Amino acid sequence: MGSLAGLLQSRRGWSCWRRLRSPSFRFPNSPAAAAAAAHLKRAALWPGCLRGMEEGVDEDEQQKQQPPPPPPPPRVSTSYRAIQRVGIAVDETNVLPGALQLIRKLRPQWETERVKTKLFTEGITNKLMACFTAENMGDAVLVRVYGRKTELIVDRANELRNFQVLQDHSCAPSLYCTFENGYCYEFMPGKALGPEHIRQPNIFRLVAHEMAKMHRIHTNGSLPKPCLWHRLHKYFNIVKTEFPRKASNSGLHQEVHIPSLEVLEEEIRWMKEHLSQLRSPIVFCHNDLLSKNIIYNKAEGHVRFIDYEYTGYNYQAYDIGNHFNEFAGLNEVDYSLYPSKEIQLQWLRHYLQAYKKLGQEDLGGGSKSRGESGAVSEEELESLYVQVNQFALASHFLWACWGLIQAQFSTIDFNFARYADIRFKQYFKAKPAVTSFKMSK
Structure with a gap:
């Protein structure tokens, strides 16, 4: 079957096309007709496919008249590579035996007695162990074991898809395999940061640039929806089910002084109505950028993000605001460390400059336009x-x-x-102040 454009170049084809475009024309109810309708619909979305034919312009002449279109932005592939699957379940309470089993599969050339291990204890969702033979851990394989019942709060299939997307854009390490309750991946050399590091200008400039890079990963031609509301409702529904039933048995009510479920439900309604009106762009977000999820490679002068469980399309401002909240730390939370407006504006300026330049590069802009595209107005800065x-x-x-x-x-x-x-206390404490902030007109 010839191309649609080739068909339309014939007199008969063009006559058919004019008839198809008539307002009174209706496709017959058949699978073939439905396929034709879909094909023509796609053609209508192809700028320039039919331009000039109605006007009687020669195709070669038309091509001379039309400037070449800019290259399309990069796309996220919807076809994901198959990941090696190993039929091993690792005991979450005793990771070592299962980790060594996996290493024998992934690195059969390693002598078992030479394999060293390191258990990372900072994580609060999963268990993580490194297996390596080199003294500098340069050949380390990380074994990540899912925490108990984390499937309630993490979509593991989506996590692996996003891992591959990030890997394709040089934002993630290599993914080696999955197993029954986790996966193995490449060790990323560098230092895991702490709250004291991410407020340093030389570091937060790198973090802002890396976040802008992630935010510029494009959707595959569709309009993505923010994951925030789905995730928030999902978590809250679990809380409604589990908290009242178990709190009385565990003494949890004495530990956590939260408002009633009715009040919390009303707050969710308010957030969705209010925050959705702020017109924050939907971008590809990390959604969990605490300091320990940032690896700083001093030798190469860059940072990389790790842990992609909560990654997905979301509001740009949410990803940044979530990161600013993490300035307060995790083990000993101190919100006096929340960044001042001065620090935030410095951070946001670095971010916007990088975000704009990357956007211009996606569209194939020249060096001059890229330089100009990095300019950030005070209104943009204040709005963000x-x-x-x-x-x-x-x-x-x-x-x-x-x-x-x-x-x-x-x-x-x-x-x-x-x-x-x-976190609940800080929500209610911060709400009156931040909702008084007004967007620039």
Whole structure:
């Protein structure tokens, strides 16, 4: 079958096309007709496919008259590579035996007695162990074991898809295999940062640039929906089911002083109505950028993000606001460390400059236009500042609900109930101040 454009170049084909475009024409009800309708619909979305034919312009002449279109922005592939699957389940409470089993599959050339291991203890969702033979851990394989009941709060299939997307854009390490309750991947050399590092200008400039790079990963031609509301409702529904039933048995009510479920439900309604009106762009977000999820490679002068469980399309301002909340730390939360407006504006300027330049590069802009595209107005800066601080409220609320769920199910040694209490309190404390901020007109 010839191309649609070739068909339309014939007199008969063009006559058919004119008839098809008539308002009175209706396709017959058949599979073939439906396929033809879909094909023509796609053609209508192809700028320039039919341009000039109605006007009687020769195709060669038309091509001379029309400037070449800019190259399309990069797309995220919808066909994901198959990942090696290993039929091993690793005991979450005793990771070592299962990790060594996996290493024998992935690195059969390694001598078992030479394999060293390191258990990372900072994570509060999963268990993580490195297996390596080199002294500098340069050949390390990371074995990540899902935490108990984390499938309630994490879409594991989506996590692996997003891992591959990030890998394709040089934002993630290599993914080696999956197993029954986790996956193995490449060790990323560098230093995991702490709250004291991410407020340093030389570091937060790199973080802002890396976040802009992630935010410029494009959807595959569709209009993405923010994951925030689905995730928030999902977590809250689990809280409604689990919290009242188990709190009386565990003494959790004495640990966590939260408002009634009715009040919390009303807050979710308010957030969705209010924050949705701020017109924050929907971009590809990390959604969990605490300091330990940032790896700083001093030798190469860059940072990389790790842990992609919560990655997905979301509001740009949410991702930044969530990161600013993490300036307060995790184990000993101190909101006096929340970045001042001065620090935020510096951070946001770095971010917007990088975000604009990357956007211009996607469209194939020249060096001059790229330089000009990095200019950031005060109005843009102030608007993003308002959006970020108001979306930070949703971050507090979501992680508070997450903490209540983890308090019921997690075996990790962390006081999730206390953490939930802190995040709820900060939500209600910050709300009056940040909602008084007004967007630039």
